Amino acid sequence: MQSKWENRTFKDDLDERVYSSHLLGSVPDLVLHGGGNTSVKTEEILHTGKKAAVLRVKGSGSDLATIRREGFTGIRMEDLLAAKNISEMPDQEMVDYMKKSMVDPSEPSPSVETFLHAFLPFKFVDHSHADSILAITNRNVSHDEIRSIFGNVVVIPYFPPGFKLARSVLERLGSISPDTEGIILEKHGLFTFGGSAKESYERHIRLVTKAEEFIKRNVREKIFTPKFKESSTESISNSLSAIRGMISKRSKKIMHLDTSSEALEIACSEEAEKFTERGPATPDMIIRTKHDYIYCSDLKDLGKQIGEYEKKYEEEYSRYVSNFPMHDPFPPIIVIKGRGIITSGISAKEAEIVRDQFVHSMKVNSLAEKLSGQRFIDLDQSYSMEYWPLEEAKLKKFKPMPLQGCISVVTGAANGIGYVAALKLAQNGSAVVVCDIDPEISKRAQEIESLTKSPVLPYILDISNEQAIREMFHIIKQEFGGLDIVFNNAGILKSDPIEDLDVKDLDRHYAIIGRGSFIVSQEAFRVMKEQGIGGNMVFNITKNFTNPGPEMTSYGAAKAFAAYVCHYVAKEGGKYGIRANIINPDKVFKGSKIWENGVLEARAKAKGQTVEEYKTQNLLRREVLPEHVANVLLALVNEEAFGATTDAMIPVDGGVK
Numbered sequence: 001m002q003s004k005w006e007n008r009t010f011k012d013d014l015d016e017r018v019y020s021s022h023l024l025g026s027v028p029d030l031v032l033h034g035g036g037n038t039s040v041k042t043e044e045i046l047h048t049g050k051k052a053a054v055l056r057v058k059g060s061g062s063d064l065a066t067i068r069r070e071g072f073t074g075i076r077m078e079d080l081l082a083a084k085n086i087s088e089m090p091d092q093e094m095v096d097y098m099k100k101s102m103v104d105p106s107e108p109s110p111s112v113e114t115f116l117h118a119f120l121p122f123k124f125v126d127h128s129h130a131d132s133i134l135a136i137t138n139r140n141v142s143h144d145e146i147r148s149i150f151g152n153v154v155v156i157p158y159f160p161p162g163f164k165l166a167r168s169v170l171e172r173l174g175s176i177s178p179d180t181e182g183i184i185l186e187k188h189g190l191f192t193f194g195g196s197a198k199e200s201y202e203r204h205i206r207l208v209t210k211a212e213e214f215i216k217r218n219v220r221e222k223i224f225t226p227k228f229k230e231s232s233t234e235s236i237s238n239s240l241s242a243i244r245g246m247i248s249k250r251s252k253k254i255m256h257l258d259t260s261s262e263a264l265e266i267a268c269s270e271e272a273e274k275f276t277e278r279g280p281a282t283p284d285m286i287i288r289t290k291h292d293y294i295y296c297s298d299l300k301d302l303g304k305q306i307g308e309y310e311k312k313y314e315e316e317y318s319r320y321v322s323n324f325p326m327h328d329p330f331p332p333i334i335v336i337k338g339r340g341i342i343t344s345g346i347s348a349k350e351a352e353i354v355r356d357q358f359v360h361s362m363k364v365n366s367l368a369e370k371l372s373g374q375r376f377i378d379l380d381q382s383y384s385m386e387y388w389p390l391e392e393a394k395l396k397k398f399k400p401m402p403l404q405g406c407i408s409v410v411t412g413a414a415n416g417i418g419y420v421a422a423l424k425l426a427q428n429g430s431a432v433v434v435c436d437i438d439p440e441i442s443k444r445a446q447e448i449e450s451l452t453k454s455p456v457l458p459y460i461l462d463i464s465n466e467q468a469i470r471e472m473f474h475i476i477k478q479e480f481g482g483l484d485i486v487f488n489n490a491g492i493l494k495s496d497p498i499e500d501l502d503v504k505d506l507d508r509h510y511a512i513i514g515r516g517s518f519i520v521s522q523e524a525f526r527v528m529k530e531q532g533i534g535g536n537m538v539f540n541i542t543k544n545f546t547n548p549g550p551e552m553t554s555y556g557a558a559k560a561f562a563a564y565v566c567h568y569v570a571k572e573g574g575k576y577g578i579r580a581n582i583i584n585p586d587k588v589f590k591g592s593k594i595w596e597n598g599v600l601e602a603r604a605k606a607k608g609q610t611v612e613e614y615k616t617q618n619l620l621r622r623e624v625l626p627e628h629v630a631n632v633l634l635a636l637v638n639e640e641a642f643g644a645t646t647d648a649m650i651p652v653d654g655g656v657k
């Protein structure tokens, strides 16, 4: 591994710390998704006005690749070193101790390896879970052999992260000198240190290089042993929704399908078939990946395999865990022989992290196996990591968003009601697909994504085009695995007296509002039925259906058609838990393009009203806003509120005068 160090001058210690943290964090073979941590011992003026030694260590919520100064939490060294006299500290006590010693309590929680950083008597400390180091330590390997590979290093047997690990390092400080290159933690990773960030970083690279060279000398063959031929991925795409349903029985998941050449190499390998119960590369990954994954040779058997996985997980949970409620027992990783890798999580981001952790774990395990037989921590240690008290404390406080793990589709989402509906769905945790004929939809999707951090997939769609709709649903399945919520909202409006109405306009309204919402609903119905976990379709029909105004034949008749589509979705979907309901808003002005260019003023004038009067001509004398409609949509898809409601219509019109 090449050092990326470039000589430069630093403003201060923390500046130096930030620079080399980025160097470590930007290499996935060293640090993956928030893994690893770094620190610097410095001096600061405290709130008392006194100068004190302070440890700045990576706080939670930062990634080494992008960490900024404020990502490093300050803790008084005097307090941390006083803990050298404490022989035992359970995790929660350790967290409380660190909290009381923070320079500024509003900073992020410091890393669980804080004490280890503090006890090492060096200014800079770097820690990673380097793949090549793990390939060497994730085996039955003697400390002598490890030292013969790395030279002047200290080797520590496996301890779970926390105070015990820090103490085991403390007890070995006598054998650590300024010449010691680093500490190898069995089945965990690497610590290096030095008087400067450069010294610590370059030791890191040197030791990783030694590991890489050792592997190169001893593993001549490919990392993965090819065993099976690649097959078409078509059948996985077609099965994704059914798989999503099978693993979403307790909580909804978003899926990630990987058919890249890297994923296929794994899916075609002998190792993928063999390693299902070998565990990931590092214990902390277990929290997301679990210990086992499923290897599926024939999609027909997958349902049975998932059932067996669930049962095995429940048995192991009751054997190894007593004090915490059971996590979701379904597999986060499914390898389909010769076809690809499916991972899942409560969000698209989580599903991707699981994918990355799995691919790295497979490489580590395969190399370890080829060196001399891979061996990970024991199953009881693995379960105590999955049910780690600190993680459980976080879980207890974690309030999932109402639509966490859900996937929604909103048609006509570039502005007005559709845009606000998509925004609200995303704000509530749903992944959202927004479609519109207006190419602006891409920009709007970006806007929603940056406001909510939920993934928003834009799709430019002419909803009168049957083929285009069907393709969109194929892409939704590929991208997220299925769907839970559909908001049929796209529409156009042209008013004409009956005698002047051009049939072409009538056809156009029908194609977009009537037929378009039917094809969307038909595709959604098929996916929801396949998933077998229910679903929600909501139709924006408008007040026009129950209380039609004049000169709106095209619009009103097409909306009436869509209302009947909803009716039949409710009738036929009920037995599958698919609910279908209608929202009937009155005219919505805010954000709507229909009323632009003087149309609103002209309409008001024609009725002899002011604009304000025209907008509020209802019992409540209130303007109907897109937010009112979007919030009713959220209520309708809330199973606790409307779970027993289908085939219903809700007016959002201020009350008809």
Ligand SMILES: [Zn+2]
Pocket: 036, 113, 127, 128, 129, 161, 188, 189
């Ligand atoms: Zn670690």
